[in-house]
Amino acid sequence: MIDKRVGSTREAVADIFDGATVMIGGFGEAGSPIELIHALIDQGAKGLTVVSNNTGTGLVGLAALLRAERVSKVICSFPKTAGSTVFPDLYRAGKIELELVPQGTLAERIRAGGAGIVAFYTPTAVGTPLAEGKESRMFNNREHVLEYGIRADFTLIKGCKSDTHGNVLYHRTARNFAPMMATAATVTIVQAADVVEAGALDPEAIVTPGIFVDRVVHVPSPALESALNEAGASYP
């Protein structure tokens, strides 16, 4: 019998080690696995490389992980958000490295990493500072740059529903990077508001098949960054 459930967010992230590469789902607050991130802050791993589209807002979730100085590098497309000062302050102080990647290239690099594609050529960013120093090649009379797949040690994502086999459904635009990130890590950890027995989800509707998921933790009422920020919350 397969049962990927673990009892707590603490247990789910217990083996994340210093220096690990961690993919974290979310586009802004939509899909951000706040409870898993908070558990990672409690756990204490440091020197992390984080792959995520943004860098969080306020003093909770991803921003709190950065503020705790657990992250040495972010691979990211848009590390600034209105009202977000944690990343800009660290970056200006030289305390964090940034690898800036166009959003679609970031998505495809993660997809490629998970799909066993080591690298690919894309027309995105040709002629811009983000293509400098990268190999390029002409295809169909157009210049393309070589981009490498990304893999991670761990992925943290948020689903709305999961089952004991690790199949995952998402809520609306909270899906964003999670389906690719689930494929690209050695250990993929899902927090889901609803966790059911295998067989209870419609197989036609499953977005992330369970083969990509290692651990499922039930977080019944996940917090939202905006609500926490409005309440003036900070973590820890």
Next chain:
Amino acid sequence: MTSAPSNGWTRDGIAKRLAQDIPNGSYVNLGIGIPELVASHVPEGRTFIYHTENGLLGMGPSPAAGESDPELINAGKRRVTMMPGAAFFDQATSFAMIRGGHLDLSVLGALQVAANGDLANWSTGADDAIPAVGGAMDLVAGVKRVFVMTTHVTKEGEPKLVQRCTYPLTGRGVVTRIYSDLAVIDVTERGFALVELAPGIAFDFVQERTGAPIITNHARK
């Protein structure tokens, strides 16, 4: 320079003029900021399907008070709604739509547009700036037509339409057409070409505020 114009297009006026050039049934990505106004000026009888690159096709307007969903947002992270026939998808699929040439039109803001179609719209290159690019480079690399919607000059009065961009590029030779408060201008193999002047605006007034020559006799397709 000639004196300030008595009229010209407002931001909504630019949006209304631009919307006239979008065919019925187009799949359109509206950039954050001023391009979002286009959605309020869809001509009678036309339907556009809006793509937002964070993973929704069939995006609708802002939600009514009390009906918003924090996980139903647009690329600017503002809460939105969905139209009948909407679809959600992941980021790889979303950028397959963009990079794969499936979208009909991208409307973007600009810091600078050059006469050769180069676009700079993500960074001024300032030392203390936090670099952030999002999906702009993918959009200009992949979408069939790229319209720029912008004020003709900066707040300081500097031309945004220039001979060569001095800010870091978003893409090379990617802009199709520019809609400003003063004029509609095509990017052609001969440089900027006038399509239309805004109401009450003289050509010389536009040329004086443009950093490269504008040709007026370009035969349009």
